[in-house]
Amino acid sequence: MRALPMILAAAAFALPPASVAWADPGHHGHDHGPEAAYGRPGDPARGGRVIQVTMGETETGMAFAPSRIEVRQGEQVQFVLRNGGELEHELVIGTVEANREHAEAMAAHPDMEHEDLNAKRLRPRTSGVLRWQFSQAGTFEYACLIPGHREAGMVGTLVVK
Template sequence: MRKLCRTGIALFATLLLAASAWAGPVDHHQDDTFSAGEPGDAKKPARIVQVTMGEADGKMTFTPNKIEVKKGEQIKFMLRNNGELDHEFILATTAENLKHAESMKKNPDMEHDDPNGKRLAPKKTDEIVWEFTKPGEFEYSCLIPGHREAGMIGTVTVK
């Protein structure tokens, strides 16, 4: 009986190790890589960019809606929702944001806990510290259904 028990434990341990090796690393966000760079370090200097969100004249906007940064530059986005509705700031490529927007249509109250995105209630503020490690064109947009379509898109050019 003891030999059978030890054999069973050894078999279980072997299967457990094999399963964990086969499964590989857990992918929380594409191995914590982002198209527009990487989460910044709040302890390091950063250029501050104020971004205001809101609605006016039937449009939804970000101010500013265009930002230029240098490759390797760290930006502290100071986000402020001056509007009457919830808004988001999601930093990614256009393709990624369009794909995410489709998911949001199915689940409009989706909570975001990503370093590259924040959802703000009316009259609230928050911040994102971001290091732009890759050159290219990126965007920030509000992916709450209807908001992007109403004009809530900004661009980041990294040179």
């Protein structure tokens, strides 16, 4: 039975970490489920439609370009993100309610560190990819939840048809 501990150890590495946080409108704080109302993480092996999103500061605040994105229900998207700004920014996919709750938690705990599967945070002048599959139709949003950024205009509309 010496193989059993090795199997259990391998299984532990295959499971997602318990610290992975998911924002969900039905829960206060974070939910650890595999799928939310706005979808689930995309499969890196599947690719998907590429949508480029730039984030950064503007003369009047902060913004995403584009500020509105439409996708099809069931579609997997590869968001190619570029932080063209001088500050750190992030893109968090969620419902309006979940993102507001998450933003409030971040404002109350500004040193909070987290790695949400529905988000990507970028340092200034860097880029990254966030893969997401949109499983349910509806209107959702993407926002930067770093304290003050959403209020400065870093919020976009995401329509799943």
